[in-house]
Amino acid sequence: MFNTRISELLNIKYPILQGGMAWVATHQLAAAVSNAGGLGIIAAGSLPGEIIREEIRKLKELTDKPFGVNIMLMSPYAEDIVGIVCEERVPVVTTGAGNPGKYIPKLKEHDVKVIPVVPTVSLARRVEKFGADAIIIEGTEAGGHIGELTTMSLVPQVADAVDIPIIAAGGIGDGRGFLAALALGAEGIQMGTRFVCSKEADVHINYKEAILKAKDRDALVTGRSTGHPIRVLKNKFSKEFIELENKGTDVYELAKLNVGRLKLAVRSGDVDNGSLMAGQISGLIEEIDTCEDIIQSIVTDASNIIDRLSPLKGGDKL
Ligand code: TUI
DSSP: OOOOHHHHHHTOSSSEEEOOOTTTOOHHHHHHHHHTTSBEEEEOTTOOHHHHHHHHHHHHHHOOSOEEEEEETTSTTHHHHHHHHHHTTOSEEEEESSOOGGGHHHHHHTTOEEEEEESSHHHHHHHHHHTOSOEEEEOTTSSEEOOSSOHHHHHHHHHHHOSSOEEEESSOOSHHHHHHHHHHTOSEEEESHHHHTBTTOOOOHHHHHHHHHOOTTOEEEEOGGGTOOEEEEOSHHHHHHHHHHHTTOOHHHHHHHHTTHHHHHHHHOOTTTSOOBOOGGGGGOOOOBOHHHHHHHHHHHHHHHHHHHGGGGGTOOO
């Protein structure tokens, strides 16, 4: 069910990827998603290469299914990590927060499938020319570091602009979002926030509960004034940060304030002073489930929606 060029390219059962979320996407979560038939991804974040090598090795002990590593291109260790994923024979790399063009030739030489996350049509065209195997189109609904355009408007525009298969991300958390993404021209989805609220995510319970508690308008954007907009849940820290931005605080002062805040939320569960990166779909998430249950309910619900919509073709009312 739901075979596409993405499930074929990645050799996975369902075209569902787990976002490469710094501190959250560890080997435990990635292995659980891969074992459930999706593509689990270890996030390198800003961690040094040798730690990521260990994560890759631990993941391989938990699954023999395909998996990926996300390389955050603003990391000082990005180049080291490119070398390590080649050495460790990682099947798939996703990239974020920059243009991965200069790393693509080396990754391709080592048979690594390269899937950049891009927030615009122009960058999608550029990475296709550089040899990307597929692209993740991330709308501004996503958590963490974001672009400006919505998934709804961006996915069909990119689908018309490139030939490589597309994965939609940002604002997707259930079977409805999955099927909508396919309707827009994507051949797979990536979800981050939904997998934070999984049993297997090695994330402090306070962080998971903050997402469960969040309502539709609770995921706001900080850092618009710094050129690095980041979507996080409303809390003491994000409110103070926005107040400082509104007062015209220096960009470097603001950048310093962010250091260590994501780890503080994910590891220590400090939901007041930490950075609770999460997407707009937080308001939809009501339960912590296993990755297996999350993926199974998405494909079952999407399949039921196809049946529910089919009378429309015959001219009948829904
Ligand atoms: O990368 C993400 N989301 C992230 S990375 C991250 S780590 C971090 N931690 C603390 C502070 C700042 C970052 C948290 N969330 N998503 C993928 C993504 N990539 N979204 C947007 C982009 C992007 C932006 C610009 C991709 C390419 C790009 O290219 C600009 C250029 O160089 O042409």
